[in-house]
Amino acid sequence: MEKNMxxxxxxxxxxxxxxxxxxxxxxxxxxxxxxxxxxENGCGKTTLMNxxxxxxxPDEGKIFKDGKEVVIRSPKDAFALKIGMIHQHFKLVDLFxxxxxxxxxxxxxxxxxxxxxxxxxxxxxxxxxxxxxxxKKIYDMSVSEKQTVEIxxxxxxxxxxxxxxxxxxxxxxxxxDKLFEVLQRMKADGKSIIxxxxxxxxxxxxxxxxxxxRKGEHIATVNTCDATESSLTEMMVGKKVSLDIDRSxxxxxxxxxxxxxxxxxxxxxxxxxxxxxxxxxxxxxxxxAGIAGSGQKELLEAIAGLQPxxxxxxxxxxxxxxxxxxxxxxxxRKVKELAAQDxxxxxxxxxxxxxxxxxxxxxxxxxxxxxxxxxxxxxxxxNKTPLEIRSLGVRLSFVPEDRLGMxxxxxxxxxxxxxxxxxxxxxxxxxxxxxxxxxxxxxxxELEVSTPGVNTPVRxxxxxxxxxxLVGREIAFAPKVLMAAYPVRxxxxxxxxxxxxxxxxxxxxxxxVIFVGEDLxxxxxxxxxxxxxxxxxxTGTLDARTATKEEIGLLMTQTTTQRKEG
Amino acid sequence: xxxxxxxxxxxxxFHLAKRAQIQPWKAxxxxxxxxxxxxxxxxxxxxxxxxxxxxxxxxxDDFYYSFIKGSFTSNRKIWKFLKNMAILQCISLAVTPAFxxxxxxxxxxxxxxxxxxxxxxxxxxxxxxxxxxxxxVLMFIAALVCGAVxxxxxALFKAKWNTNETLFTLMMNYVAxxxxxxxxxxxxxxxxxTLGKLKYGKLPSFGHDYLVIILVxxxxxIFLYVYLKHSKQGYEISVVGESVRTAQYSGxxxxxxxxxxMLVSGLLCGLxxxxxxAGLDQSVTTESVGGQGFTAIMVSWLANFNPxxxxxxxxxxxxxxxxxxxxSQDFNVSGALPDVIVGIILFFIIGSEFFINYQVIxxxxxxxxxxxxxx
Numbered sequence: 004m005e006k007n008m009x010x011x012x013x014x015x016x017x018x019x020x021x022x023x024x025x026x027x028x029x030x031x032x033x034x035x036x037x038x039x040x041x042x043e044n045g046c047g048k049t050t051l052m053n054x055x056x057x058x059x060x061p062d063e064g065k066i067f068k069d070g071k072e073v074v075i076r077s078p079k080d081a082f083a084l085k086i087g088m089i090h091q092h093f094k095l096v097d098l099f100x101x102x103x104x105x106x107x108x109x110x111x112x113x114x115x116x117x118x119x120x121x122x123x124x125x126x127x128x129x130x131x132x133x134x135x136x137x138x139k140k141i142y143d144m145s146v147s148e149k150q151t152v153e154i155x156x157x158x159x160x161x162x163x164x165x166x167x168x169x170x171x172x173x174x175x176x177x178x179x180d181k182l183f184e185v186l187q188r189m190k191a192d193g194k195s196i197i198x199x200x201x202x203x204x205x206x207x208x209x210x211x212x213x214x215x216x217r218k219g220e221h222i223a224t225v226n227t228c229d230a231t232e233s234s235l236t237e238m239m240v241g242k243k244v245s246l247d248i249d250r251s252x253x254x255x256x257x258x259x260x261x262x263x264x265x266x267x268x269x270x271x272x273x274x275x276x277x278x279x280x281x282x283x284x285x286x287x288x289x290x291x292a293g294i295a296g297s298g299q300k301e302l303l304e305a306i307a308g309l310q311p312x313x314x315x316x317x318x319x320x321x322x323x324x325x326x327x328x329x330x331x332x333x334x335x336r337k338v339k340e341l342a343a344q345d346x347x348x349x350x351x352x353x354x355x356x357x358x359x360x361x362x363x364x365x366x367x368x369x370x371x372x373x374x375x376x377x378x379x380x381x382x383x384x385x386n387k388t389p390l391e392i393r394s395l396g397v398r399l400s401f402v403p404e405d406r407l408g409m410x411x412x413x414x415x416x417x418x419x420x421x422x423x424x425x426x427x428x429x430x431x432x433x434x435x436x437x438x439x440x441x442x443x444x445x446x447x448x449e450l451e452v453s454t455p456g457v458n459t460p461v462r463x464x465x466x467x468x469x470x471x472x473l474v475g476r477e478i479a480f481a482p483k484v485l486m487a488a489y490p491v492r493x494x495x496x497x498x499x500x501x502x503x504x505x506x507x508x509x510x511x512x513x514x515x516v517i518f519v520g521e522d523l524x525x526x527x528x529x530x531x532x533x534x535x536x537x538x539x540x541x542t543g544t545l546d547a548r549t550a551t552k553e554e555i556g557l558l559m560t561q562t563t564t565q566r567k568e569g
Numbered sequence: 570x571x572x573x574x575x576x577x578x579x580x581x582x583f584h585l586a587k588r589a590q591i592q593p594w595k596a597x598x599x600x601x602x603x604x605x606x607x608x609x610x611x612x613x614x615x616x617x618x619x620x621x622x623x624x625x626x627x628x629x630d631d632f633y634y635s636f637i638k639g640s641f642t643s644n645r646k647i648w649k650f651l652k653n654m655a656i657l658q659c660i661s662l663a664v665t666p667a668f669x670x671x672x673x674x675x676x677x678x679x680x681x682x683x684x685x686x687x688x689x690x691x692x693x694x695x696x697x698x699x700x701x702x703x704x705x706v707l708m709f710i711a712a713l714v715c716g717a718v719x720x721x722x723x724a725l726f727k728a729k730w731n732t733n734e735t736l737f738t739l740m741m742n743y744v745a746x747x748x749x750x751x752x753x754x755x756x757x758x759x760x761x762x763t764l765g766k767l768k769y770g771k772l773p774s775f776g777h778d779y780l781v782i783i784l785v786x787x788x789x790x791i792f793l794y795v796y797l798k799h800s801k802q803g804y805e806i807s808v809v810g811e812s813v814r815t816a817q818y819s820g821x822x823x824x825x826x827x828x829x830x831m832l833v834s835g836l837l838c839g840l841x842x843x844x845x846x847a848g849l850d851q852s853v854t855t856e857s858v859g860g861q862g863f864t865a866i867m868v869s870w871l872a873n874f875n876p877x878x879x880x881x882x883x884x885x886x887x888x889x890x891x892x893x894x895x896x897s898q899d900f901n902v903s904g905a906l907p908d909v910i911v912g913i914i915l916f917f918i919i920g921s922e923f924f925i926n927y928q929v930i931x932x933x934x935x936x937x938x939x940x941x942x943x944x
Binding site for chain 2: 401
């Protein structure tokens with residue numbers, strides 16, 4: 004390995020209010036190497052890189068480029084120093100072409116000629132093995148194409164240090180392989196590449212060295228060849244973590260939720276779901292895999308009653324259950340009539356016909372909830388509002404992808420968030436905060452939520468704690484079906500395993516769990532079956548115990564005409 | 570590398586960082602400092618603008634004394650201050666439910682004016698023909714209905730077609746003003762368009778003329794605090810305000826909540842109109858509300874939409890207004906000066922919120938010195 008220092012940082016500190024995002028971090032990057040920065044969410048990886056890229060300014064510390072101390076006050080300074088960053092959230096103008104985006108903001112002498120730019124973009128692409136059409140508009144591009152534009156944008160400005168913030172989060176396994184090939188070529192060309200990630204196998208396969216950050220501090224930098232998954236995790240988390248998910252065999256499997264030929268059309272008239280058919284069974288975890296935006300969100304929302312359904316059925320099979328009759332829906336006369344037809348029974352299952360009972364006695368029996376009937380078994384949830392679904396007695400829990408924008412109210416405390424789905428309970432116009440408060444305290448204790456108090460706005464909590472609050476509430480509802488969309492996105496390893504454990508426990512309790520995930524390794528380890536969707540249509544169902552990542556990756560990009568049943 | 574010392578570094582003079590949290594006393598200290606600073610700047614401006622001060626700098630004491638004199642020096646002034654504050658508080662309470670829902674209703678002016686018009690119309694046509702108590706009840710109903718209708722129209726359009734409520738409510742203010750002008754032309758044939766004090770339909774007074782109004786507004790403050798904080802409807806308002814998606818997820822019918830909340834806002838504006846019409850003026854002009862519908866937005870906002878805190882902010886703004894008016898009277902200067910003074914102080918109060926949310930970190934002194942060494 005060449006040992007020419009490209010960039011080094013000494014004693015970099017950055018604080019946000021009382022939070023120390025980076026605490027005296029020292030880091031060196033050599034020319035012609037791929038350095039992985041590894042750490043859990045919120046450990047300060049992105050903050051550190053943003054300071055090199057000129058987005059933030061360090062509170063303390065020095066940065067040296069090629070041995071000279073430099074001050075980077077803005078992205079412009081960073082570019083002048085040949086440092087370029089590819090952000091996790093792309094910063095592109097949708098209406099512009101690739102070449103227009105690449106040249107945007109570049110201050111060049113001479114005449115502005117789009118033709119020159121196109122040629123230069125093509126030349127860069129050719130050199131490193133990218134495939135790109137400089138005249139294609141951004142809105143026509145796939146995620147991986149957009150990423151290519153971002154990378155070329157940085158190369159076009161002559162960067163020799165490239166920072167990639169979680170570049171693989173949105174890519175399929177095949178696209179990731181391609182990206183890594185390009186990175187190797189750039190490395191061979193003498194460029195330094197810094198890649199931020201929290202996926203261990205990627206670190207091991209692509210990087211030369213790994214710098215590990217934990218809670219804003221630089222723990223160590225090790226050569227990748229000396230590292231293993233477990234040694235890296237230990238440094239990342241600070242203690243030994245078991246990376247195994249216990250997957251039990253499903254027991255007492257029964258169809259619980261049947262989705263049949265579901266079609267959905269969104270507000271813009273685009274068909275977002277096409278003939279989706281699947282069954283979720285009780286006691287199993289059904290994984291849903293697909294490239295981001297393939298219709299996962301719409302599918303769950305259609306089931307939950309939040310997305311209008313154009314055609315198709317959502318059938319919920321409720322297990323038989325005794326339910327007490329009330330005078331809420333039926334009059335006394337109706338109850339007596341139904342009793343004569345043997346509709347009711349007592350707690351031991353014996354029929355109740357109210358023979359020789361006065362009206363007052365019947366009323367008393369009903370009020371004591373001694374008069375039971377068997378609830379309807381099959382319900383169609385199609386085009387019912389969330390409120391109607393709940394009032395039917397369908398216990399359907401939903402952990403949405405957008406936690407603070409949909410699942411929780413960010414400015415409210417845990418107590419108030421507990422009431423979100425149940426505040427209507429009880430008579431009178433006032434809310435009862437006693438039970439929600441008790442539930443909040445229970446969840447804080449059981450799931451080890453770290454929060455200053457039950458009334459601290461949940462927005463102030465860390466991602467993991469926010470998710471524990473949300474999942475905790477949905478599980479407290481004692482669901483029959485539990486849908487979770489990307490429940491571990493942005494969570495640290497410990498919190499992720501807490502969530503996996505909770506989902507597994509629900510499965511063992513006989514809940515039909517639907518898990519939309521993005522990390523294929525996790526899907527394969529956690530789920531029993533995996534449903535793969537692409538562009539709103541099912542492309543295959545796989546047995547998670549035998550399937551491989553490559554199989555899923557292939558189905559994720561396949562179109563429906565090549566449909567395959569697993 | 571790190572041994573290199575004297576290098577040119579262009580660190581920015583200061584940079585801003587968001588505060589994670591601030592202790593309440595610190596926040597209040599910043600606000601207080603802002604008000605003091607605002608008053609100092611007012612003094613300087615007044616010194617430049619007012620000739621008498623210019624010639625006789627000792628009179629700057631009088632300038633600040635006038636401020637207090639405006640609200641507190643006599644019994645009459647204190648009552649008047651309390652009345653002004655009560656009316657402002659009432660309209661501020663009215664706009665609050667909608668604001669907590671992030672429904673930017675800037676039509677309180679028009680909604681209140683319609684309330685005044687409604688109750689005065691009843692008094693004008695029925696005065697003397699029905700018993701006094703019945704007249705007052707009918708006026709009350711008319712005021713509430715008019716205010717509610719004026720609030721409901723934009724809400725229905727918002728719920729049905731998602732129109733922009735800010736523009737809509739703003740325009741409704743002008744419509745209300747013109748409706749009042751229209752009726753004044755009909756009611757006052759002389760052409761002066763000034764309706765004299767009506768003989769009928771005056772709220773009975775206990776103790777003091779303004780006492781009823783003040784008590785009603787105090788009760789309303791407590792009622793609204795409980796409504797927003799502890800009722801199911803108040804909870805729904807907060808959820809819709811935070812995120813419509815969350816509201817849908819939790820099964821709240823967002824359209825109904827928008828309509829219902831604007832109904833509440835409109836009713837309260839109507840009530841304010843009743844207090845103005847039946848309690849104070851016994852008459853209506855296009856200036857009956859006098860811009861308080863807009864001032865109320867600021868009162869509500871500064872109080873962070875908390876009805877109890879609003880008592881403080883409405884008192885503050887009322888004090889500012891009467892103090893500034895007193896100055897213009899005492900120093901015999903143009904009526905625009907009070908607006909200048911109020912504007913300066915509000916600028917400082919609102920500006921102080923920035924320093925509560927952000928902190929300014931200055932470049933460290935030793936590095937500054939290092940920088941100046943080399944150029």
